[in-house]
Amino acid sequence: MFKLLFIFALLAVLLAVYFNDLTNNIFALFQLQYLKGKHLFTAKELSFYNGVNTPFLYLSILGNIFNVTKGDKHYGVGQSYHIFVGRDASKSFVTGKFSKADATDDVLSLSQKDLKLLNNWFEFYQKEYPKIGKLIGRYYDENGKLTHYARQVRRLIRESEIADNNNQLNKVKFPPCNVEWDPEKGSRVWCTNKSGGIERAWVGKPRQYFEPGSKTYRCACISKENEKLGSVKQYEGCNSDSESCFIKD
Numbered sequence: 296m297f298k299l300l301f302i303f304a305l306l307a308v309l310l311a312v313y314f315n316d317l318t319n320n321i322f323a324l325f326q327l328q329y330l331k332g333k334h335l336f337t338a339k340e341l342s343f344y345n346g347v348n349t350p351f352l353y354l355s356i357l358g359n360i361f362n363v364t365k366g367d368k369h370y371g372v373g374q375s376y377h378i379f380v381g382r383d384a385s386k387s388f389v390t391g392k393f394s395k396a397d398a399t400d401d402v403l404s405l406s407q408k409d410l411k412l413l414n415n416w417f418e419f420y421q422k423e424y425p426k427i428g429k430l431i432g433r434y435y436d437e438n439g440k441l442t443h444y445a446r447q448v449r450r451l452i453r454e455s456e457i458a459d460n461n462n463q464l465n466k467v468k469f470p471p472c473n474v475e476w477d478p479e480k481g482s483r484v485w486c487t488n489k490s491g492g493i494e495r496a497w498v499g500k501p502r503q504y505f506e507p508g509s510k511t512y513r514c515a516c517i518s519k520e521n522e523k524l525g526s527v528k529q530y531e532g533c534n535s536d537s538e539s540c541f542i543k544d
């Protein structure tokens with residue numbers, strides 16, 4: 296009698312597991328077809344789609360869930376990036392640490408530069424894989440609205456993008472000089488109309504250029520209209536008209 300009960304109980308558990316997997320798989324097909332990225336997942340629901348019980352592979356980054364099934368050679372069971380599926384391991388995209396303990400969605404300890412790198416990964420997934428939903432938790436609440444945490448992360452990423460743009464503008468206005476070093480003559484800095492990788496119609500003169508708020512300088516090619524700026528200084532011992540200067544180390 297006890298044996299029979301045990302067999303029934305075991306059968307019931309196996310059927311429940313089997314039908315749960317089946318339901319989840321049918322749901323996966325349904326939502327790919329109809330929900331088009333609007334579904335809200337709990338962490339437990341997401342954890343199902345890691346390729347173990349289902350052929351579907353879902354990954355979350357910054358709380359956004361993508362179907363990466365077509366990338367199974369990267370994300371499938373036993374593949375290099377399997378850690379990313381069935382969970383949100385946003386931080387690992389930047390740290391490159393792929394242990395379970397390191398695979399967290401808590402990213403506020405990252406620098407702004409690293410957050411920008413993480414956002415580049417997010418943009419990569421937007422381009423390469425279908426978005427299928429959002430993860431309820433750190434980035435989205437039960438109604439699919441952005442959390443305070445997510446807004447904070449977005450603000451830091453935006454600031455980092457603005458800083459990158461400003462740096463780029465600054466490099467165009469004050470292009471870096473060419474530099475070479477000779478053991479006898481020391482360092483030489485000079486300008487061409489391509490120096491610093493900035494192609495331009497003018498050449499400019501090599502000068503010490505102090506970035507805003509900085510006490511140190513770099514060598515920049517300065518155009519005529521910027522020669523008088525307070526942030527620009529002539530190199531000692533270098534003729535003001537010279538396009539090439541030897542500088543003391």
Ligand code: HEM
Nearest residue numbers: 363366368369370375376379387388389390391392423424
């Ligand atoms: C922070 C460290 C790293 C992260 C987070 C990372 C992440 C990834 C991810 C997510 C993919 C799959 C992209 C897709 O869906 O198409 C990928 C692909 C790949 N990664 Fe990495 N990776 C890292 C470091 C490296 C390093 C150091 C190497 C080489 C030594 C490398 C070599 C590759 C290669 C060869 C592919 C496959 C490209 C292809 O077949 O399309 N990765 N990486």
